[in-house]
Amino acid sequence: MTTLSGADPGASAPVDTAPEDTWRGVATEELSESELSGLGSEVGARMRARSRRLLRSLLRPQRRRVVLAAVLVVVSELAFLAGPLIVAYAIDTAVPALARGDGRPLVLSTIGYLAAGVLNAVTKAGFVRVSARAAQAVLLDLRGRVFDHSQALSLSFHERYTSGRVISRMTSDLDTLNELTSEGLDGLISGVLTVLGISVTLLVLDLPLGLIALASFLPIALLTRWFQRRSRSIYRRTRTAIAALIVQFTETMNGLRAVLSFRREQRNLEIFRRSNAENCEANGDGLVVLAHYAPSVRMVGNLSLAAVMVVGAVQVVHGSVEIGVLAAFLLYVRRMYDPLDELAMFYNAYQSAGAALEKLSGLLEEVPSVPEPTDPVPAPELRGRVTFEAVEFGYHPSVPVLPRLDLEIQAGQTVAVVGATGAGKSTLAKLVARFYDPTAGRVLLDGIAVDRLAGADLRRAVVMVTQESFLFSGSVADNIALGRPSATRAEIEHAADAIGAGPFIRQLPDGFDTDVRKRGGRLSAGQRQLVAFARAFLADPAVLILDEATASLDIPSERAVQQALRTVLRGRTAVIIAHRLSTVSIADRVLVMDHGRVTEDGSPAELVRGTGAYARLHDAWRDSLV
Structure with missing residues (x-):
């Protein structure tokens, strides 16, 4: 069956999606966040499960690259974590040895610190290269899937789901995922490993001080949970808003002759401005939530650092902690909270990308209403009755x-x-x-x-x-x-x-x-x-x-x-x-x-x-x- 021209609308409107199936596929595109909430938490859970299935299927062909990237980033973080320990050794062992006329410990600590820095830089560069190739391969696969699946879907789908929304899936949503993989993946993995590695090291160095430093994770976890709930709702709005904006732009450009013939420019401009304002408001709300979250995490980190410094100084005075250990402790705490800023920015991008992945997975799980037969009948030379x-x-x-x-x-x-x-x-x-x-x-x-x-x-x-x-x-x-x-x-x-x-x-x-x-x-x-x-x-x-x-x-x-x-x-x-x-x-x-x-x-x-x-x-x- 070959279509030689554009789609021809039928005598009646296409069939709507049944209410009980609105969580499936792209039908959720038409629902507001309040309507999605009204459908129950099960709907959101199913949408997230659908997104995870898509992500697993995309990553499966990249298993080797993912494993290699994981090895490189682990080595990189181990080299990064060795720095403060070498500093503690230099302060508590190398400096006193140098005072006694023995410079070998200081030379060894210097060489060790430089070697750790070089190893960290080389393995991190390798990780960025490997992870970037894997990410681009995933996006290449996803673009191909979206295009191929969109062509395979039935005419009834395309009469219901406008071309502007498909364009939004192929452009805006995929661009959001591209930004996440190209700019945030390195920060996420290294940040998570840094926080975990430093947490274990702090507890080993000094258990009481380590517990004081890690106590800040409780308010950070509460802040993150609040940010997750707020940003998920907002970024679903942003994906819907940008799709509506692209739909309006696409329809106006495709129908420009009618727009000019009937002098509809001003009316279209008003509609576009309204859609543009909704998109701007949704993105602005996302920035406001991020503006509350990131500084709050930083404030908690600074308070934790101050508490460690005061308690550690008291312990140094009483002789229960060596000054080199305290210096290493403070360096580790500082290094632990620096990545939290990156993690906060990544989490913001992740929430936006998660909403985009929900839309893409919904499109890819749409089932053609006119499916290919599972057991087709061999066609002879058809005569046309x-x-x-x-x-x-x-x-x-x-x-x-x-x-x-x-x-x-x-x-x-x-x-x-x-x-x-x-x-x-x-x-x-x-x-x-x-x-x-x-x-x-x-x-x-x-x-x-x-x-x-x-x-x-x-x-x-x-x-x-x-x-x-x-x-x-x-x-x-x-x-x-x-x-x-x-x-x-x-x-x-x-x-x-x-x-x-x-x-x-x-x-x-x-x-x-x-x-x-x-x-x-x-x-x-x-x-x-x-x-x-x-x-x-x-x-x-x-x-x-x-x-x-x-x-x-x-x-x-x-x-x-x-x-x-x-x-x-x-x-x-x-x-x-x-x-x-x-x-x-x-x-x-x-x-x-x-x-x-x-x-x-x-x-x-x-x-x-x-x-x-x-x-x-x-x-x-x-x-x-x-």
């Missing part, structure tokens, strides 16, 4: 679009489907192309249910051309070959000539090599449609669906295309959805639909001679020509 067996469908459970449809279209038959807007014409076409699955009944292609056919087989068999033909940036030839990339240049040009597009293409600056630019903007609407027809002709499907495909053509172009369509449609099944009855004239059979039901079925000539809806439509169309 289409059958609807008791098919029922609705975009929303309470609003049926097709109450019940039984229909058979013979292979090679050209069928036109007409009716008022919302009658279910496009829905019928989407079910044949399996953009959606029916809620009841079956759609069959040559007697095989379409949901049993492998996606590749169905894409080869069914091609849809819609009114808004989508062209990708690149040459005209590349766009025609989209349906069959292996086609030769001669085959591409033959397809264009068969559909009547060859003459205008050869008049372009570079002929078939002309770059059509973004969305085919270098071509007119009619020219884009002719390229889409050439694309469909080259793909050579068993079933061709034309959904208002000639609506953007002028009368001369439409007549040329109708003549070319007789060649294109020969030997294949065609479903033509049209409001212009001139397009219907090439059909073997006409179906008139009303509220999801076929009310008239016959050849164009038979229905014109009748007194039904098609005859009235034909009379009205003929009068409009006069």
Whole structure:
């Protein structure tokens, strides 16, 4: 099944996510923090578990690098921790020995201190290099997963989940994770190891002083817990706010012609300013919370250092602690609380990245509503017989679009489907192309249910051309070959000539090599449609669906295309959805639909001679020509 143009909205709104499933996937994107809280702590726990699963799957291929990085950082921290012990040895042993005329202990302590510094620098540089490669490999994998999974999701998902939000996942959320891994990972691991290593060393050096120094961890733990709760809520807001901002910007730029035509600039600016203000407020709240947390941690550390200094000085006076040990103790305490500032900044970035990971994991756990069959039926050479067996469908459970449809279209038959807007014409076409699955009944292609056919087989068999033909940036030839990339240049040009597009293409600056630019903007609407027809002709499907495909053509172009369509449609099944009855004239059979039901079925000539809806439509169309 190949889509040759942009998405075509159905007759009704897409189905909403069921309330009981709102914690799953990206449905939480639409919920405020208060609504998430109202769903219970279980929802938050599931979202965090989902994020952890994603993180484990990303890190698994990087196990060797992670282990090597861990070894390097441990060696680096051991070298770092050796410094104060060497200083204590120099004060308590080397200096007295030097006073006695023995300089060897001082030389050894000096060499040892320098060696520890060099070892710390070398291993830290190695850690940064290895961890950076692992982090970039993880982000490379994650970007690929998001892009691949977004393409694989069903049309119903993309009609519900705007392209701006997908862009936000690929840009803002991934950038947040990139900042965390590139700037904070080193600080986190070295900081944690420093705090743990120094804590053990302090307790070994002097248990009472060590307990006094470590007593500050209790208020720090309480502060961290408060910061965690506040920042998690805030950063979920920031991810939602930036997504809304990107959505508004994307929709405005994509619809700029409509914006300029209807002078909507001021209204869009007001909406953007409101979204921008919400984003600014959310980020500002995050900075305020951080401004309370980081200085509070620093204050607790300074109070702890002062307490250790006073108690240690008293112990030195009483002779229970040597002055070198106290100096080492104070150096260790100072070194222990310095990383806490880095850990506070990392924790701030981690909370933001955690919210981004929740959004990304939600997107990646979305399940296609039109899944690939687990045991596909081998497809023979499909001829194109289409059958609807008791098919029922609705975009929303309470609003049926097709109450019940039984229909058979013979292979090679050209069928036109007409009716008022919302009658279910496009829905019928989407079910044949399996953009959606029916809620009841079956759609069959040559007697095989379409949901049993492998996606590749169905894409080869069914091609849809819609009114808004989508062209990708690149040459005209590349766009025609989209349906069959292996086609030769001669085959591409033959397809264009068969559909009547060859003459205008050869008049372009570079002929078939002309770059059509973004969305085919270098071509007119009619020219884009002719390229889409050439694309469909080259793909050579068993079933061709034309959904208002000639609506953007002028009368001369439409007549040329109708003549070319007789060649294109020969030997294949065609479903033509049209409001212009001139397009219907090439059909073997006409179906008139009303509220999801076929009310008239016959050849164009038979229905014109009748007194039904098609005859009235034909009379009205003929009068409009006069």
